[in-house]
Amino acid sequence: MKKILLVLKNEIVTLISRPSFWLAALGLPLVGALVFALAGWLNRDAAAAQTVSQVVAGPQTARAEGYVDLSGIVREVPASVPPGTFVAYPSEEAARAALEAGEISAFYIVAADYIQTGAITYVRPDFNPLSASSDQSGMFNWVVEVNLAGGDMLFASLVNGPLDVQVTSLAPAAPQFEEDSPLGFLVPYIVTLLFYMLIISSASLLLGSISKEKENRVMEVLLTSVTPRQLLTGKILGLGIVGLAQTVIWLGMGYTLMNLSGRTFDLAVNIGLPASFLAWGLVFFLLGYAVYASLMAGLGALAPNLREATQATFVVMLPLMIPLFFSSSVFAEDPHGPIATTLSIFPLTSPVAMMARLASGGVTWWQPWLAVLLLAGTAVLIVRAVAGMFRAQALLAGQGFSVKGYFKALVGK
Numbered sequence: 001m002k003k004i005l006l007v008l009k010n011e012i013v014t015l016i017s018r019p020s021f022w023l024a025a026l027g028l029p030l031v032g033a034l035v036f037a038l039a040g041w042l043n044r045d046a047a048a049a050q051t052v053s054q055v056v057a058g059p060q061t062a063r064a065e066g067y068v069d070l071s072g073i074v075r076e077v078p079a080s081v082p083p084g085t086f087v088a089y090p091s092e093e094a095a096r097a098a099l100e101a102g103e104i105s106a107f108y109i110v111a112a113d114y115i116q117t118g119a120i121t122y123v124r125p126d127f128n129p130l131s132a133s134s135d136q137s138g139m140f141n142w143v144v145e146v147n148l149a150g151g152d153m154l155f156a157s158l159v160n161g162p163l164d165v166q167v168t169s170l171a172p173a174a175p176q177f178e179e180d181s182p183l184g185f186l187v188p189y190i191v192t193l194l195f196y197m198l199i200i201s202s203a204s205l206l207l208g209s210i211s212k213e214k215e216n217r218v219m220e221v222l223l224t225s226v227t228p229r230q231l232l233t234g235k236i237l238g239l240g241i242v243g244l245a246q247t248v249i250w251l252g253m254g255y256t257l258m259n260l261s262g263r264t265f266d267l268a269v270n271i272g273l274p275a276s277f278l279a280w281g282l283v284f285f286l287l288g289y290a291v292y293a294s295l296m297a298g299l300g301a302l303a304p305n306l307r308e309a310t311q312a313t314f315v316v317m318l319p320l321m322i323p324l325f326f327s328s329s330v331f332a333e334d335p336h337g338p339i340a341t342t343l344s345i346f347p348l349t350s351p352v353a354m355m356a357r358l359a360s361g362g363v364t365w366w367q368p369w370l371a372v373l374l375l376a377g378t379a380v381l382i383v384r385a386v387a388g389m390f391r392a393q394a395l396l397a398g399q400g401f402s403v404k405g406y407f408k409a410l411v412g413k
Contacts, residue, residue, distance in 0.1 A: 232383060320349065323343055
């Protein structure tokens with residue numbers, strides 16, 4: 001234990017004495033603060049911003065359009081439509097004459113057999129592929145719908161959107177979001193991305209440390225005084241503490257700078273994340289870091305230099321990327337389906353996937369515990385397997401890195 005603590009202390013002191021560490025820990029939040037300050041300075045004049053918006057968006061008022069109702073359906077224009085938006089014409093010839101005279105910008109022809117075919121022809125003098133989705137075209141659709149409903153705007157609105165489903169979940173500890181709030185999608189996605197970045201950045205510290213010590217032959221000297229398992233355990237713990245401290249610095253500086261600027265990061269008031277979310281986050285971060293930092297250490301032990309080790313990180317980190325691919329389609333829409341549940345329990349994906357599900361809420365109580373047990377067991381096995389690579393490091397030095405050789409060494413062959 002004493003040797004593990006010595007390795008741990010050495011890793012912490014060595015890393016925090018590097019200017020690059022403080023540049024990353026303090027420089028990134030300061031750059032973000034400068035970006036926010038610049039954005040605030042550019043937006044200091046609300047009137048100017050509104051003028052620019054109007055220039056880019058163009059005029060907000062649209063020219064009048066005409067319509068020719070051959071079916072006799074359109075008997076009146078609803079009161080919700082601004083007066084003068086649509087002008088009725090008795091025939092197509094009269095509408096064309098008004099169009100050529102510039103009285104209207106376009107016109108609609110409601111077919112005589114509209115009830116059977118639903119056909120409406122839109123005539124305009126120029127080609128504009130965006131006009132079909134304009135607000136004015138949608139407004140004329142509303143005019144037709146209200147007239148089909150006999151002038152009853154409420155009935156027409158219900159026919160246009162007949163379902164207002166209220167979902168009630170019986171699962172415990174499910175966070176509640178405001179109606180139509182994008183947080184139902186954003187929270188699982190942000191949590192997935194955040195834990196991926198935290199684990200990757202912390203595990204990469206160990207890869208760099210192992211690769212550099214192997215290149216300058218310091219590793220061989222260290223292995224004469226400590227066992228491979230003691231060396232690897234001390235490095236994992238030391239760099240894990242530094243990575244966690246760096247994350248706390250980022251969050252603390254971000255929160256402080258935001259308060260100094262008078263801004264607030266205001267999520268929905270009733271977002272209601274479970275109180276245990278932070279505790280689970282710390283557990284899954286530490287265990288996920290232990291697994292992937294050990295795999296990174298294995299890369300550093302087998303690869304001849306840091307450049308080749310960095311190129312091979314994609315192979316190791318691929319399982320952790322899988323939840324990112326499903327963050328919007330699975331974890332936000334069906335967080336308790338078979339795919340999300342499997343990914344949240346499988347050890348190589350659970351550090352990210354389980355936190356995304358916990359952010360969505362309603363996870364059965366035994367599933368996080370099962371995921372933690374499997375992840376802890378996997379961490380122990382991988383640490384032992386990677387420690388075995390260090391015993392063979394002298395034999396593997398100078399050889400080119402291969403994915404096949406890496407996995408063979410990982411299983412002890």
